[in-house]
Structures are given as structure tokens and as C-alpha cells.
Amino acid sequence: MLRVEGDAEAVRYQSFEPRTADACRAYLARDTAGDPDRTCFDLAVTLDGSFIGRVGLDIKRPERSVGELWFMLDRAHWRRGLMFEAASALIDYGFRAHGLHRIFVECDPRNAAAVRLAEKLGMQREGLLRKHVCIKGEWCDSLYYGLLRDPRTPAGSRPDAL
Numbered sequence: 001m002l003r004v005e006g007d008a009e010a011v012r013y014q015s016f017e018p019r020t021a022d023a024c025r026a027y028l029a030r031d032t033a034g035d036p037d038r039t040c041f042d043l044a045v046t047l048d049g050s051f052i053g054r055v056g057l058d059i060k061r062p063e064r065s066v067g068e069l070w071f072m073l074d075r076a077h078w079r080r081g082l083m084f085e086a087a088s089a090l091i092d093y094g095f096r097a098h099g100l101h102r103i104f105v106e107c108d109p110r111n112a113a114a115v116r117l118a119e120k121l122g123m124q125r126e127g128l129l130r131k132h133v134c135i136k137g138e139w140c141d142s143l144y145y146g147l148l149r150d151p152r153t154p155a156g157s158r159p160d161a162l
């Protein structure tokens with residue numbers, strides 16, 4: 001995690017600074033403590049048994065059946081289709097096993113990789129919020145991409161999909 005998220009280039013469009021070892025530990029402590037009000041999948045992406053990134057689905061409001069997707073990959077493995085594969089699997093899991101009806105991504109419009117990945121995942125550009133997040137001390141716009149569950153996808157049919 002430190003190798004991936006300590007990389008300034010990888011976290012360029014994130015609201016947090018490159019993580020130190022202490023910041024990684026603090027994140028993991030928060031993450032594993034859980035939150036009774038939300039369901040959050042924060043999954044390791046591995047290649048040949050090695051950690052190369054994270055993909056997550058945060059269902060903050062279970063009663064609304066909406067999940068936020070995020071992704072972060074080791075720069076050494078960019079542009080090999082790996083996150084498309086990982087995110088596709090998690091989206092499928094969210095729709096089928098959790099009955100979500102909408103999954104969205106928030107990203108910086110300058111983040112060409114995230115924008116293209118969202119499009120490739122079949123998401124539609126839904127809107128732009130101006131000066132919505134503070135990134136490295138600067139107020140930046142946020143783009144929202146969303147995907148709705150295909151009504152033909154049965155919910156709850158594959159709880160073991162991952």
C-alpha cells in the first residue's frame with residue numbers, strides 16, 4: 001500500500017497527500033474498524049499473489065442502494081487492462097449480490113485515466129460540480145459518472161460472485 005499510495009503521481013488527483021507508512025497504518029485502522037451505518041468493500045487487487053492496488057465500493061446509504069466506486073493501481077501496472085477487470089467484477093458484485101441500482105464514480109476532469117476507465121466501464125457522464133473538492137490546497141471540479149443496473153440483472157443471485 002505504501003508503494004502504491006506513497007507515489008505522488010498516483011495520488012495526484014486525490015484529496016490526500018502521498019501516504020507515509022504511518023498514514024497507511026492509520027487508514028487501515030480506520031478502514032478495518034468499520035462503520036455500522038455503511039457497507040464498504042475495500043479490496044486488494046493482486047497479481048500473482050502480490051498487492052498492486054485497491055478497488056472499492058462504498059455503500060453509504062444502503063436504503064438507497066447506491067454505491068460509490070473507486071480505484072487505485074500501482075503505476076508499474078497502469079494501462080494493462082487490470083483495473084478494468086477488477087472494477088468490472090466489483091460492479092457486477094454490487095449489482096447482483098447487493099441489489100444496488102446505481103454505481104457512480106467521482107473524479108477530477110483532468111484525470112484522463114479515471115475518465116476513460118469510467119467510460120469503458122459503461123458509465124455515463126452525469127455532471128460536473130464546480131470547485132467541489134480540495135486537492136493539494138486547490139479547489140477543484142468533480143466529474144460524476146454513473147451506471148444504472150440493467151433491469152434484467154437479477155439481484156441477490158450471486159452472493160459468492162467475487
Ligand SMILES: CC(C)(COP(=O)(O)OP(=O)(O)OC[C@H]1O[C@@H](n2cnc3c(N)ncnc32)[C@H](O)[C@@H]1OP(=O)(O)O)[C@@H](O)C(=O)NCCC(=O)NCCS
Binds near residue numbers: 074085105106107113
Ligand atoms: C485510474 C487507474 C486505476 C486506471 O487503471 P488501469 O489499470 O491503468 O486502467 P485500464 O488499463 O483498465 O484502462 C482502462 C481504459 O482507460 C485507458 N487509460 C488508462 N490510463 C489512461 C491515461 N493515462 N490516459 C488515457 N487513457 C487511459 C485505457 O487505455 C483503457 O481504455 P481503452 O481500452 O479504450 O484503451 C490508474 O490510472 C490509477 O491508479 N490512477 C491513479 C489513481 C486514480 O487517479 N484513481 C482514480 C480516482 S477517481
